[in-house]
Amino acid sequence: MKDCITLDDNMAAPSLERLSMTWCELPEEHRNSISLPSLVHLELIECFGRLPVLESLPSLETGIVRLGENSGDQCFRSVRGCYTYSPCQDCHFAIDFAIARGRSYFFEGLSRATHLELSSPFEYALIFQRDLSWCPTFPMLKTLVLDDWCLDDDLSAVILFIQQSPNLEKLTLELFEVFDSLMVREGSYYHPWKGTFASDHLKMVEIKCEEFDERVKKVLKILSTFGISLEKIHIRLTDTSSGSECFHFVCTGFSHS
Structure with a gap:
């Protein structure tokens, strides 16, 4: 899928094995969900809108996610997000959604992968940092590729991945x-x-x-x-x-x- 607009709130296909979405438009006002039990390979490349909820991807082996400036999950006040009594609209959405769900909604869906590539410009990676705060585990992960977004906060993201991935062999x-x-x-x-x-x-x-x-x-x-x-x-x-x-x-x- 390239330059597509997704209208469905839920993407479900029991036999789909590979999904690549590049420059696709995802919802801005809510998160759609992806439930693909046979999916082996997932790519989300610089999509517009908010990252989807990855509900059920038990067969996933490879996940490649690249965020860009069109991501709907960012704070325009600070690269760290605002946690004031009057958060911005995007932070308010993210905080309310996280509280309502009560667990990781993105990395939890990638937790069965053996290879992950997660990239983003430093200023657009807030959603990665926030979802990692739920401490998801990656028991099958063998190889991991990260870029500059993970440098903030004393390498907290890197350290968490190493700690929560007991079979990780190579980090790039x-x-x-x-x-x-x-x-x-x-x-x-x-x-x-x-x-x-x-x-x-x-x-x-x-x-x-x-x-x-x-x-x-x-x-x-x-x-x-x-x-x-x-x-x-x-x-x-x-x-x-x-x-x-x-x-x-x-x-x-x-x-x-």
């Missing part, structure tokens, strides 16, 4: 947005992570970037703080304009002092 962080100091500010958005956790299952963390800047150093410092061995971290310096890899190294000699 693609950090190609123009550097902004907001991306590495202190303070967790939803979880005051402390201490270390079991991460023996994680075999590699791959960081793709154009230069070894402050955000990369921040990532290394936080991962090492949470017990991720620097020997597992591979950094690939890549020229995005040409697509060529300039340099690759394992971060054994890094010092974050």
